[in-house]
Amino acid sequence: MAHMRPREKTITLQSNALVTLLLLLLSFILGIGGPESGAGLPGPGDYDKAPASGDNLRWDPNSLRGKIIVIDPGHGGANPGTRGVGPQPEKDNVLTVGWDLKSMLEYAGAKVIMTRDGDYSPGGPQADQLEARVRIANSTGAHAFVSIHNDWNKNSALTGTTTYFFSPDGHRLGSSLQRGVTGELRTKDLGVRWANYYVLKNTAMPAALVELGFLSNKQEARLLSTRSYQTKAATGIYHGLVEYFSNI
Numbered sequence: 001m002a003h004m005r006p007r008e009k010t011i012t013l014q015s016n017a018l019v020t021l022l023l024l025l026l027s028f029i030l031g032i033g034g035p036e037s038g039a040g041l042p043g044p045g046d047y048d049k050a051p052a053s054g055d056n057l058r059w060d061p062n063s064l065r066g067k068i069i070v071i072d073p074g075h076g077g078a079n080p081g082t083r084g085v086g087p088q089p090e091k092d093n094v095l096t097v098g099w100d101l102k103s104m105l106e107y108a109g110a111k112v113i114m115t116r117d118g119d120y121s122p123g124g125p126q127a128d129q130l131e132a133r134v135r136i137a138n139s140t141g142a143h144a145f146v147s148i149h150n151d152w153n154k155n156s157a158l159t160g161t162t163t164y165f166f167s168p169d170g171h172r173l174g175s176s177l178q179r180g181v182t183g184e185l186r187t188k189d190l191g192v193r194w195a196n197y198y199v200l201k202n203t204a205m206p207a208a209l210v211e212l213g214f215l216s217n218k219q220e221a222r223l224l225s226t227r228s229y230q231t232k233a234a235t236g237i238y239h240g241l242v243e244y245f246s247n248i
């Protein structure tokens with residue numbers, strides 16, 4: 001499926017409706033088929049409604065009303081992130097999770113800002129992409145910042161989810177995200193860890209960075225590239241955010 005950015009929407013209303021229908025049909029087929037691999041990046045037409053996947057979705061259209069949340073899909077453009085042993089690089093896997101998460105959060109009433117919504121480097125190819133992510137986040141007055149990544153380790157047997165934080169507020173957010181993601185993906189809980197990462201240290205709101213799983217592990221790399229697993233990952237982050245905001 002061709003990747004479309006919202007900013008590239010140049011098609012007519014009529015064909016847009018047709019494309020939306022085709023995308024919904026395709027996502028339906030992919031959603032019930034399996035095994036899947038490399039389903040490609042979604043377009044904006046995929047996200048008119050909350051995704052109808054996940055076994056234990058608790059949709060409440062008001063649970064995040066008034067909240068502003070920044071989603072930060074790692075890497076992008078010339079920076080693929082981790083390539084690993086799976087069919088897709090990190091930058092593609094995490095962008096799709098970000099799009100899914102955006103849809104869920106908006107359905108729950110939140111306002112969402114993405115630091116990138118396509119395959120490009122935030123701030124442009126010449127900019128410091130980490131600085132650009134922070135600048136975007138800090139210009140929004142957001143209540144939470146969630147960075148989404150895939151991990152790598154030289155030990156290819158290693159699997160599991162790790163969430164990083166810098167500030168005490170980030171620790172509370174990160175703990176909720178870690179619970180949400182490991183609960184949904186059934187991944188090994190590798191813990192909530194302090195890290196001096198630029199995007200965690202310099203963002204003005206509670207911030208956490210989720211490493212969903214390892215692209216250095218064959219099984220996890222395959223899963224991380226499948227459409228259904230990406231939606232489950234987004235669902236886990238969504239549950240984590242709902243838990244976080246219900247406790248502050």
Ligand SMILES: [Zn+2]
Nearest residue numbers: 074081149150
């Ligand atoms: Zn990364």
